[in-house]
Amino acid sequence: MATVKLCDSNRDSAGDFIGECSVTQSCEPCMKTNVSKTATVFCKDCNEFLCDACKNPHTVYKSGKHDIVNSHDRKSLLLGVDMKGMDKCQEHDKEIEFFCHDHAKLCCSKCVLIHRKCDLLDEIANVCGQKRHELQAVKQSLINLQSEADSIITDFKHSETGLNESISKISSEVDAMRDRIIKQFEDAKQKLITEANTFKTSEVRFIENMRDASSNIKEEILKEVSMCCSVLERGTPSQKYIYSTKMKDKLNTIESILNKQHSIKSSSTLTVSFPKEVTTFLEMGDSVVILNCDRNKTAETSPISLSSLPRPITLELLVSVNLSKTEDDDKEPYLTGLDFLPDGRLVAVDNYNCKCIILNELLQRLGIPYKFNTNPCDVVCLSSDECAATLGKGKLVCLLSVSKDNVIRLTRIINTTSKFYSISCMSPLRMVVSSYDDPRPVKMLSVDGAESDFDHVTFPVTTYKIDESMCTYVQSKNTSVLTDRDANKVFMYDTLNGTSRAVTNNNIREPCSACAGPNDTVLVCSKNNHAIAHLTVDGDVLGFYPVDLKLPHSLCVSKDGTKLAVSNSATGAGKLQLYKISLAMS
Incomplete structure (x- = not known):
């Protein structure tokens, strides 16, 4: 041995x-x-x-x-x-x-x-x-x-350094946002005080004029009282008769002047009111700032429920209506934007007739449509009683209030730098919009009108024409979805990690409108083969569902994920349909 x-x-x-x-x-x-x-x-x-x-x-x-x-x-x-x-x-x-x-x-x-x-x-x-x-x-x-272990150790050291830097950056970002909010309030306060002082100057001048007029009337009345007393005490019968007769008309004149002055009210107090966005902001409490983490959690650290996994669906047609021209329409309706309110009512914009309408679960109109000055493109519901509509041609986004009794009112107009088409909700105070005739196809837009780009996302270097590309946003997955009609592609962008993937499939033909579907999935109108494509945010295809209308163009899913509304762009055969969504058994 x-x-x-x-x-x-x-x-x-x-x-x-x-x-x-x-x-x-x-x-x-x-x-x-x-x-x-x-x-x-x-x-x-x-x-x-x-x-x-x-x-x-x-x-x-x-x-x-x-x-x-x-x-x-x-x-x-x-x-x-x-x-x-x-x-x-x-x-x-x-x-x-x-x-x-x-x-x-x-x-x-x-x-x-x-x-x-x-x-x-x-x-x-x-x-x-x-x-x-x-x-x-x-x-x-x-x-x-x-060497591989050394590389991993180096990566973790970089991660630790990046984590420390990101925490420092978080503090500075929150401070910057706080300072911006404070400055906005200070600017608003100064504007308010200036307006109040201007109003006060005008109102004081008005009050002084009214007071002087009332004083003059009072002096005239005092003179007549003195005269009346003299006539009563020492006047002849003829004088009394003449004075009494003449004073009837004068009394009517004085009384009329006093009544008119009584009807004119001056503002003795001023109050201040705040937009609903501000009160909503305050109601959010400490949730107004949300921490995002881009680390991928393993099954051991973050168990996944089978019920929450993306699954194929089945569609059952509930209601179908033909979109015909009515008495108050100039053209046949063309619904280019749809979204559900939390209570189940459907909000739609009619591009050809410049209208915003509300429909019930039978797809019947409720209330009186709101009339725009130009053609609307899309609509999104931001809360239980507020919507936003894009008017791309006019470079406008209109904020609308929707009451429980179906009254639509314009609350604010946002002037934009680009022509926006599709619009989706990122948060109660921020939206994601697609643009056309602009080299930046997707942007973020706040309710106060601030436009911004995604920091970690590189979108295609393509200037789309109107109706060539649309987008939506899957909030829980921080994923922006962009369709490219002519390329027959659907792009998925992870806005936190900056990664992206392009989805192509023979059954995706001229994709247009997209929306978030059940269990954080994506539904896309596959226009040229009259179907709805069902995808995961990772780019996997879950299924394709033919719909009973030609050239589907717009769609939306109810907030509880149980209903799908679809409209089309077929001239002379316009339809609006409502489907029931069910998860497939396998």
Whole structure:
């Protein structure tokens, strides 16, 4: 049995001779940089093979003593190595001496008694040279794994640094937003005070004029009272008759003047009111700022419910109505935008007739439509009683209030820098819009009119024409969805990580309007094959569902995910349909 071992079990061929075979050792520092150079020396203290180029840096820059010997000096390399128990049989705690090929097992002298009938049982001292060629590969694998571990450690260090930097950035971003809000309130306050003082100056002048007029009337009345008393006390009967007759008309005139002055009210107090957006903002409490984390959680740290996984759906037609021209329509209706209010009412915009209408669950009109000055493109419901509609041609976004008794009122007009078509909700105070005739196809728009771009997303360098591209936003997945009609593609953009994927499929033909579907999925109108495509935000296709109307153009899903409304763009065959959504059993 051999009693001498190589100085390192993961070095193949340490320069000694085994039988008739002489092997060459490579320089270990060079191997870490994937360079193969023959080792000429060996450091006994550091247990490391070195080439001539690495010898001097090794002794100069590496601490400790260095006993350098020639790598071909066989006697210098035949050193024992502490195998840390690896050369002991775990079962019998005896030194391993044999290898059973039949069972691929290392054996001690006691194990041999069990394996004595095996066909291939070798003494390690006799066959150790056969494994030499494999040891270099093992070492290279270990070196590669070490490099991979170093890379992972570096990545985690960068992650830690990035985390610290992002936390610092969070604080500055929140402070910046706070300062912006405070400045906006201070500016509004100054404007309010200026308007109040201007109003006060005008109102005080008015009050003074009215007071002077009333004083003049009072003086006239006092004169007549004095005259009347004199006539009553000393006047002749004829004078009394004449004065009484003339005063009837004068009394009527004075009374008329006083009544008119009574009817004119001056403002003695001023009050201030705040838009609903401000009160909604305050009601959000500490949820007004949300922390986003882009780390992918594993199943162990974040269990996933099977019921929340994306699944195929079934569509059942509930109601279908033909869109015909009515008495108050100039043209046949063309519904280019749809969205559900939380209570289930459907809001739609009619592009051709410049209207916003409300419909019930039977797709019947409720209330009086709101009339725009130009053609609306799309509509989104921001809350239980507020909607936003895009008027792309006019570069406008209109904020509308919708009452429970179906009255639509204009609350605000936002002037935009681009022509916006589709619009979806990102948060109660922010929307995502698609643009046309603009090199930036997707933007964010706040309710106060501020436009911004996504920081981590690179959209196609394409200037779309009207109706060539639309977008939507899946809030829970921080995913912006963009359709490209002519390319037959649907793009999914992770707005946090900055990643994207393009979805193509033979069944997706001229995709147009898109909306968020059940369980954080996406539904897209596949216009040219009269169907609805069902996709995940990861780009997987869950299914295709033919619909009973030609050229589907616009769609939306109810807030509870149970209903789908679809309208089309077929001239002379316009329809609006309502479907029931059910999750498929498999």
